[in-house]
Structure formats: C-alpha cells, structure tokens
Amino acid sequence: MRKQGLEIVLLTDRELKMWLTGADGAAVVLISSDPAERVACYVDSMNIPLFTEGNWLDVQVYRREFAKETVLSLWQQRTTLSSQWELDLKELRNIINIEFGKKRNVAVDSLPWTAVLEWPKTFEGQPMLDGSQLVWRVASLKDSDALKRSTLAAEISIQMMRVGLTSLKTGLSEASVQKQMAKIGCEAVEQTESSLDPMYPGVPFEGDKAEAIAQFGRKTSYAHGAPGEEKLKEKDLVRLIALANVDHYWSEFELTAAFGRPSEEMANWLKLKREVLSLTVQACKAGEPIFEVHRKARTYLDSFGFWDGAPIGHGVGLKFHELPYIDRPMRSELSDTSFQNSQTFAVEPDFYIPEKFGFRDSAMIVIDNQTPRLLADPVKFEDQLS
Numbered sequence: 001m002r003k004q005g006l007e008i009v010l011l012t013d014r015e016l017k018m019w020l021t022g023a024d025g026a027a028v029v030l031i032s033s034d035p036a037e038r039v040a041c042y043v044d045s046m047n048i049p050l051f052t053e054g055n056w057l058d059v060q061v062y063r064r065e066f067a068k069e070t071v072l073s074l075w076q077q078r079t080t081l082s083s084q085w086e087l088d089l090k091e092l093r094n095i096i097n098i099e100f101g102k103k104r105n106v107a108v109d110s111l112p113w114t115a116v117l118e119w120p121k122t123f124e125g126q127p128m129l130d131g132s133q134l135v136w137r138v139a140s141l142k143d144s145d146a147l148k149r150s151t152l153a154a155e156i157s158i159q160m161m162r163v164g165l166t167s168l169k170t171g172l173s174e175a176s177v178q179k180q181m182a183k184i185g186c187e188a189v190e191q192t193e194s195s196l197d198p199m200y201p202g203v204p205f206e207g208d209k210a211e212a213i214a215q216f217g218r219k220t221s222y223a224h225g226a227p228g229e230e231k232l233k234e235k236d237l238v239r240l241i242a243l244a245n246v247d248h249y250w251s252e253f254e255l256t257a258a259f260g261r262p263s264e265e266m267a268n269w270l271k272l273k274r275e276v277l278s279l280t281v282q283a284c285k286a287g288e289p290i291f292e293v294h295r296k297a298r299t300y301l302d303s304f305g306f307w308d309g310a311p312i313g314h315g316v317g318l319k320f321h322e323l324p325y326i327d328r329p330m331r332s333e334l335s336d337t338s339f340q341n342s343q344t345f346a347v348e349p350d351f352y353i354p355e356k357f358g359f360r361d362s363a364m365i366v367i368d369n370q371t372p373r374l375l376a377d378p379v380k381f382e383d384q385l386s
Helices: 014-021 068-076 089-100 113-122 132-139 144-167 174-194 217-221 264-283 290-302 379-385
Strands: 008-011 026-032 039-043 054-056 059-065 106-108 210-216 237-246 253-258 313-315 322-326 344-347 350-353 357-360 363-366 373-376
Touching (some): 008 014, 008 089, 014 026, 014 132, 089 113, 132 322, 144 210, 144 237, 144 253, 144 373, 174 210, 174 237, 217 237, 217 357, 237 357, 253 264, 253 379, 264 357, 264 379
Parallel strands (some): 039 059
Antiparallel strands (some): 008 026, 026 039, 054 059, 210 237, 313 322, 313 344, 350 357
8 A cells, every 4th residue: 555655445345345354244444554543344233233343364453333424414415324335425535534534545446337437526636546456466365264265165166066977968957957066065065164163254145155057068159158958968068167155265166078979079179178278277376477377378279260358267265256367467457466375266268169169167276386286177077078
C-alpha cells in the first residue's frame, strides 16, 4: 500500500473479507496503511451474529456497527443501509470519513458498474484504484492450513473421477454419471470435514460441497455445458469434471478421454492434449512470469492451427476461479506477476474442433520451486478408458 501511495483499501468481496478476518458478516472491511490502526469490519444488524472479533493472520480485527452519523446521513438522504453488492458510494464515503477522516487515495476491490460510473462525482479528483490485486497478491499464497484443505479437496476430486470412469458404459446418460460423481463427492466432503477443525466456523457455505459435469461426444466441443440426457456411445469422446470444496477451499480436476479405442484422428488430438498440458505444467515454476506460461502454451497450440484467447489456467482456493489467472499481461488479473511458492492453480490448456471434439484436461498443482507438485493429475487416468 505504501509503495503505491495508498492510505485505505476497501473490501466488499466475500472471500477476501473471509481471508482477512477469519469470519463472515462484515458488509465492508477497511484496511489502513498505518499498522497502528486496526482492521475495521462494518456489519449490519442481520449479520452481527456471524461476525466475531479477535486476531486473524496476526492482525487485530474488530467489529464496528455503522456509526450513528452514517445512519443519520443516509436517513436524511432517504437511503437505507444496503447489502454487500449494493453498497452505494455515498455510504462508503461517509464510512471512510468517520473512520479515518478525510483521507485520500482509496483502493476498492470491486464495485457494481453503476457505482463505477458514480465514482468521479462522489470522490472528486480521486482515481478509483483496484484493491483486489493488493490483497490477492498475498491471499493467493497458501499457508499450511490452507494447503491441507486444498490437498484434501483434490483427493476427493480424484475419488469422484474414479467413480465417473468406472461407471461409464454404453447407453449411460451424462446426467446419471454426474449424479454418481456428485453423490460420492458430497459424502466424502462431509466425512472429511467431520474430523477437521474449521478455519471459518462462522461462514455458511452456499451451494453443494461437491459438483460434477459429464459431457459425451459432440458436447465436448463446447467449453462449458450442462450435462443432459446424451447417451454414451462406443468411441465417444468423454469429458468428466470433478470439483470439491473442503472448509471453503476448492479443487478442480478434469479429464478428456476416449471411450474405447479412439479413431486415428481422435488419437492424434489426444496426443496433442497431453503434450500441451505437460508443457504448461512444467513451465509453472516459482519466479517464472505468469504470462510467459500462457504464451508458451498458446504458441504451441497456434502451430497446430488452434488460436483462442482464453486463459490456460487460474488460481484456485477460496474462490473456484481465483487470482492470478494464467493469461496475457492484464494487471487486473495479476498475470503480469510471477509464480510464487504455495500458490495453487488449475492448469487447463484447451482446443476445439467445432461441432465435433473438444479437448481440455485440468491438472491441479501447487507451485513448489522449480518442480510444480501435482495434486490431481489427469494423465494417470486417461488409459482407464482405452
């Protein structure tokens, strides 16, 4: 913050607030560049029970209800305290002024588009700076507790993949495979978490703790698609995706493989898929510029006639898609920085033959000096279908 001349970073992103405070329920978190000032977490009356004060990551965190002055000001403006995604800028300005006085140089992690347009009017002469980079630059580095949860989630994804592969047979539908994989994943997460001290005991999880996707044949040529009633046929291309979440830490594991003996054309594409994944994983080394890994993978695929601007990987942790992205140099996604030890990534270079095939594996790795450690390796499973 000091290097960039920032005095305040304002967080509204749920996962960033969780990571910084260890709790849930704060509508706004304010971080000062002055280490003598504590992290201020503003809560509303509905969320107070979910938020607890204490020390988290060596930072003293304390709870502040919205100040009387802010409430009165908003009441006079005929405005009510809004939700996390609806915080308006007048509300934020009042909170900042009351907590820190009329300081300048504020960075914010995210705002609705309407608020972005209103920023110049509310904070006259003050540019809107992206605070998400500053926090994710640190939050993406997993400590031993976070790595343990990421590793356990990856192990569950591997269990789900085994179930999916062994269940495949001619005539089976995509939806039925998905249900079997998700069921075993949810059961495994529940069993794992029962013997795990939660890092975020007051943070409710939204959605299922394990999810799966199964795609057969032509459906694989779409990068994203919901499982349907498509029936598996001999020599079909199959894509299975297994996702698990242990104590709010996600995993990702994906495999594209042939069901039965592949055609010569498909076998050639599968070979290319393995080559580009191996090239990409091996390039993910501590100190290596992130965008260089994206460039190497895309240059290799370009030589075979496959051009696509999509990132070939992303961080994975408290968010399923977490910064940094393995992409071109775009500062908002931290892709202009270098890999650091203890970051976890889903590495997933892909290419598609329209309306025919689509090839994408997703390996989950931990950056570990010059040899990335594989938490989930699709190469080990591909031969099970041939």
